[in-house]
Amino acid sequence: MKTTKSTIKTEVTYDDEMRNKYLIRKEWDKNKKKALVIMKNTGQADEIVQDQTTMYVINNLSKLDYGVAEIVNLFPSMDDDETKESSVDNLKCIQEAIARVDDVIIAVGKGVETNKKAVERLNMILALLLDKKANILQLEAKFGRKGFHPLYPALKNQWKLVSYEDCEKVC
Numbered sequence: 001m002k003t004t005k006s007t008i009k010t011e012v013t014y015d016d017e018m019r020n021k022y023l024i025r026k027e028w029d030k031n032k033k034k035a036l037v038i039m040k041n042t043g044q045a046d047e048i049v050q051d052q053t054t055m056y057v058i059n060n061l062s063k064l065d066y067g068v069a070e071i072v073n074l075f076p077s078m079d080d081d082e083t084k085e086s087s088v089d090n091l092k093c094i095q096e097a098i099a100r101v102d103d104v105i106i107a108v109g110k111g112v113e114t115n116k117k118a119v120e121r122l123n124m125i126l127a128l129l130l131d132k133k134a135n136i137l138q139l140e141a142k143f144g145r146k147g148f149h150p151l152y153p154a155l156k157n158q159w160k161l162v163s164y165e166d167c168e169k170v171c
Helices: 052-063 084-098 110-114 116-131
Strands: 009-014 021-027 033-041 066-075 103-106 136-139 161-163
Touching: 021 052, 021 084, 033 052, 033 084, 052 066, 066 084, 066 116, 084 116, 103 116, 110 116, 116 136
Parallel strands: 033 066, 033 103, 103 136
Antiparallel strands: 009 021, 021 066, 136 161
């Protein structure tokens, strides 16, 4: 009989009022690659609870030999009441996370293309990423389409990461 053990260290960064969630960081092997995953809205995950999206992010990054996941969102508000201050704090948090990771995965999904505010926010983040010369990736489905969210059914259990090519269009 063989017993294996592992510990996942979780940190969550909120504002003082706990109304905005800026970052979820999960570390299971600090000696492996680190990824920053950028999605659209905060989910239900916290330092203990895992939502489906966070679970798929961790499972797939582990399969791809990452040891740390940092998860951020275009919109940090947990109650859909975003302020200018929370937007600025969110961008600061993202900027700090960029410096700590090897790869940045844009996983906002296809729906942001029709949301003017989301496109605006994504453009700001892409400008930061390009300025920092980050390695920007995205999820690609087996049929060749790119730009999906981790909950997209064809990708839930196996990610294929490819270079983020939409920069020219979006930026």
